[in-house]
Amino acid sequence: MAVxxxxxxxxxxxxxxxxxxxxxxxVATAVPALLVVIxxxxxxxxxxxxxxxxxxxxxxxxxxxxxESFGALPAIFGTVFTAFLALVFAVPVGIAVAVVLAEPxxxxxxxxxxxxxxxxxAIPSVVYGIWALYVLAPWSYEHIEVPxxxxxxxxxxxxxxxxxGLFSASLVLAVMVLPTLTAISRDVIKAVPRGLKENAVALGxxxxxxxxxxxxxxxxxxxxxxxxxxxxRALGETIAVTMVIGNAYVIPHSIFQPxxxxxxxxxxxxxxxxxxxxxxxxxxxxxxxxxxxxxxNVLALLLVRSSTREARLTA
Amino acid sequence: xxxxxxxxxxxxxxxxxxxxxTLLALVPLGLVLxxxxxxxxxxxxxxxxxxxxxxxxxxxxxxxxxxxxVSHAIVGTGIxxxxxxxxxxxxGVLGGIYLSEYRVAPWxxxxxxxxxxLVGTPSIAIGLFAYAFLVVPFHHFSAFSGSVALAVLMLPIxxxxxxxxxxxxxxxxxxxxxxxxxxRWRVSLQLILPAAAPGVITGALLSVARAAGETAPLLFTAxxxxxxxxxxxxxxxxxxxxxxxxxxxxxxxxxxxxWGAALVLIIMVLGINxxxxxxxxxxxxxxxQL
Numbered sequence: 001m002a003v004x005x006x007x008x009x010x011x012x013x014x015x016x017x018x019x020x021x022x023x024x025x026x027v028a029t030a031v032p033a034l035l036v037v038i039x040x041x042x043x044x045x046x047x048x049x050x051x052x053x054x055x056x057x058x059x060x061x062x063x064x065x066x067x068e069s070f071g072a073l074p075a076i077f078g079t080v081f082t083a084f085l086a087l088v089f090a091v092p093v094g095i096a097v098a099v100v101l102a103e104p105x106x107x108x109x110x111x112x113x114x115x116x117x118x119x120x121x122a123i124p125s126v127v128y129g130i131w132a133l134y135v136l137a138p139w140s141y142e143h144i145e146v147p148x149x150x151x152x153x154x155x156x157x158x159x160x161x162x163x164x165g166l167f168s169a170s171l172v173l174a175v176m177v178l179p180t181l182t183a184i185s186r187d188v189i190k191a192v193p194r195g196l197k198e199n200a201v202a203l204g205x206x207x208x209x210x211x212x213x214x215x216x217x218x219x220x221x222x223x224x225x226x227x228x229x230x231x232x233r234a235l236g237e238t239i240a241v242t243m244v245i246g247n248a249y250v251i252p253h254s255i256f257q258p259x260x261x262x263x264x265x266x267x268x269x270x271x272x273x274x275x276x277x278x279x280x281x282x283x284x285x286x287x288x289x290x291x292x293x294x295x296x297n298v299l300a301l302l303l304v305r306s307s308t309r310e311a312r313l314t315a
Numbered sequence: 316x317x318x319x320x321x322x323x324x325x326x327x328x329x330x331x332x333x334x335x336x337t338l339l340a341l342v343p344l345g346l347v348l349x350x351x352x353x354x355x356x357x358x359x360x361x362x363x364x365x366x367x368x369x370x371x372x373x374x375x376x377x378x379x380x381x382x383x384x385v386s387h388a389i390v391g392t393g394i395x396x397x398x399x400x401x402x403x404x405x406x407g408v409l410g411g412i413y414l415s416e417y418r419v420a421p422w423x424x425x426x427x428x429x430x431x432x433l434v435g436t437p438s439i440a441i442g443l444f445a446y447a448f449l450v451v452p453f454h455h456f457s458a459f460s461g462s463v464a465l466a467v468l469m470l471p472i473x474x475x476x477x478x479x480x481x482x483x484x485x486x487x488x489x490x491x492x493x494x495x496x497x498x499r500w501r502v503s504l505q506l507i508l509p510a511a512a513p514g515v516i517t518g519a520l521l522s523v524a525r526a527a528g529e530t531a532p533l534l535f536t537a538x539x540x541x542x543x544x545x546x547x548x549x550x551x552x553x554x555x556x557x558x559x560x561x562x563x564x565x566x567x568x569x570x571x572x573x574w575g576a577a578l579v580l581i582i583m584v585l586g587i588n589x590x591x592x593x594x595x596x597x598x599x600x601x602x603x604q605l
Contacts, residue, residue, distance in 0.1 A: 020500035021417055028410035029422075031474060032429035034467060038436070038444040045447045096336035115592075116341045122588040123347055124528025126555040127577045130562040131347045134354075134570075175343040182340070206326035229435065236437025238531040239559055263439045263531070270443070270535045283443055290440040297435040301428060 039294070042287040049280035057284060063249040063265075065273070070281035072288060074251045078259035079289070082166055082241065083234035085255070086173035091227055093174075094181030098223075099211060101182065102189040121179030129243035132172040133164075137244045140168055145256045161256040164246035169261075172240050177230040184229060188222030188307050189215060225303030232296040236289060238263035262289040351578050358575025365389065369541045369552075372566035381568060385576045387543040391551040395458050395537060396526050398547060399465035404519050407470050411477025411515070412503050418482075427478075430471035441467050442532030450536060458544070458551035461537030468529060469522035476521065480514020480598065481507055513598035520591035524584045530555035554580045 043050075049057065053070065060071020097117065101110055145161035153159035192215050200210040216223070246258020247268060262285045273279040316324070358364055358381065367384030410430075414423050441464050449460035484507050492502035508515070530553075533539075538550040539560065545551075554576050561573035 018499050020498070020503065021413070021420070023500075024409045024413035024503075025417065025420065025422060027406055028413040028426045028474070030406055031410060031426055031433060031471060034470070035429050035433055035436075038441065038467075041444050041447045042440065045443070045451075093336045093340050096333040097340050100333050100337045113337055113341065116344050118592065119585060119588065120340075120344045122524060122528075122584055123344075124530070124555055124580055124584055126528065126530045126558045126562075127347060127351060127581050130558055130573055130577050131350055133562060135346065135350050178340055206322050208326035208329040209322070212329075232435045236435070236439070238437065238439040239555075243559070243563065263437055266439050266443065267531055267534055270446075271538070283447070286437075286440045286443045289437055293435060293437055293440075294432060297432045298428070301431050 039290060042283055042290060046280050046284035046287045048276050049284045052277060065278050068277045072285055074249050075260050075262045075265050075285060077251050079235055079261040082169045082173055082261060083231055085170035086177060086234045087227060087231060089174035090178050090181055094178050095185055095223060097182045098185035098189055101186045117179050117182050125239045128172055128176055129240035132240055132244045136172055137163055137168040140171055157254050160254045162258055164244050165256045165258045166252060167256045169241045169245040172244060173234045173237055176237060176240060177234050180233050181226050181230040184226035184304055185223050188219045191307060192218045222304050222307030225300045228296055228300035232293045232300060236263060236293050238267050242267045351581050354574040355578025358571050359578050364575055368543050373568050374566050377568050383572055385557055387540060388552040388554045388557040388576060390543060392527055392553045395462045395465060395553060396523055398462035399469055399526055400523060403466040403469035403473055407473025408477050408515060410474040412481055414478040415481035416503055430474045433471040438468055438529055439531040442536055445536045456538035456550040458537045458547040461533045464532035464536050465526040465529060469526050472522040472525060473518050476518025477515050480511040483514060484510050513594045517591040517595040520587050524587040528555055528580060528584050530559050
């Protein structure tokens with residue numbers, strides 16, 4: 001008679017539930033509860049605008065407090081565009097740093113780079129903002145935007161450079177999401193089983209062949225997750241973007257032109273918003289932002305969790 | 316050049332490129348630090364900067380030594396982050412103990428996911444929440460509502476770092492406590508927590524550093540003030556808000572103040588970070604010896 005292998009492994013639970021577990025469990029429940037309460041509060045506050053404009057709000061391009069005609073499309077466009085452009089800049093660099101940091105050699109260099117990236121994550125957003133406003137944006141205007149538009153300006157969306165705009169905002173965002181991207185990609189790359197790498201090396205693969213054909217493909221899902229997580233951070237970043245994006249509520253015709261993001265509109269206008277519909281419309285922008293980042297974050301976390309058991313997600 | 320030489324050459328070329336990109340990643344860090352120090356230092360070296368509060372812009376005839384300062388912002392940041400810590404740290408530490416000590420409980424997975432999602436929630440949305448919750452009902456801006464927004468930001472960081480620190484404690488300690496007949500709460504709070512204290516403190520410090528640098532959630536909760544305010548039920552200034560507001564004004568004297576405030580902020584935040592990372596390394600080294 002064949003031995004049936006369906007006996008479940010014995011899970012050793014320490015003890016039946018006690019009062020302490022209920023207490024700390026209840027305290028910990030504050031976190032999911034907060035998340036729900038935040039979304040519901042924004043929903044309730046945005047209600048006047050939701051009822052007044054309906055789904056048109058998402059596709060309307062107007063933003064006129066005087067006539068109370070509000071639409072979110074330019075802000076949604078600016079938010080998504082800057083975040084994606086930032087990822088285009090940040091992902092190659094982020095993966096390269098992660099590969100270097102996951103490499104077991106060069107301990108001193110790794111310590112130095114690792115600390116540097118951690119400090120990059122610690123710098124407050126507003127400091128990036130003032131730096132971007134007075135240093136990065138003027139520099140990129142003079143040395144990147146003007147040359148590009150001189151040579152490629154005949155392509156409409158690469159013309160008409162401006163000192164503040166989508167492009168400058170994307171550059172500073174790229175710097176700001178780099179630590180998230182790097183920390184999680186590094187953990188994912190480190191979680192690739194050692195055996196895979198050793199097999200490749202034993203077969204005579206060079207360092208690059210091992211990295212490109214073995215390590216990166218096995219870490220693909222996790223790196224994708226890290227990218228999505230960085231996307232979530234870029235979508236929600238407020239202050240630094242507000243300082244350099246130029247604050248123009250339009251869908252610009254060129255990537256160098258001023259635009260607006262969901263978070264910047266709120267940061268700039270909320271304290272001055274009067275009446276019922278104007279603040280409600282701003283809060284509806286916040287609601288759109290938080291719902292999008294929620295979906296993006298959950299997706300990213302599931303992807304990253306599938307590839308590392310213990311990824312450090314608070315980095 | 317034969318095939319193997321070419322492969323080796325290609326490999327080295329890519330390795331070089333990876334290292335070059337890594338160095339490129341550190342360039343912004345150097346530039347941010349450099350410009351903040353160079354542009355902020357002239358404001359910061361005057362003692363008035365730390366003792367006085369805001370003055371109207373002095374353009375075009377500024378005194379040789381600016382009399383304006385950011386004392387009100389430094390005090391405001393301290394008060395607001397302090398109140399936020401009082402709220403977030405106890406909840407966060409208990410929550411972290413739950414996640415680590417009862418990690419088999421199905422509910423803990425949801426709490427973990429919610430914490431990770433809350434870390435990534437845009438801070439401006441949390442500001443809107445605090446506004447709706449604590450500013451609208453009382454009809455005026457208050458530092459307390461800002462503290463609540465900051466506490467919401469700090470909470471998930473504290474929970475996750477506490478969880479990590481408690482998980483580092485070897486099971487032997489837990490088992491010996493239980494074997495002596497101690498109830499779970501005494502094991503967790505009187506044995507595990509003190510042993511994990513350095514890691515827990517690290518998490519708390521990191522969250523303090525994060526909260527001290529946040530601007531977005533304070534814009535329409537604490538709002539800002541021009542003079543020294545210590546009453547948490549009224550509006551209050553904070554360092555990041557000072558940087559944000561002054562930097563965008565067309566007055567050179569106020570822009571210099573903004574750079575000075577940015578320098579103070581960055582020294583505070585990076586200082587806290589470096590200290591806490593040093594504590595954490597010692598904790599990991601100690602745990603390795605157990």
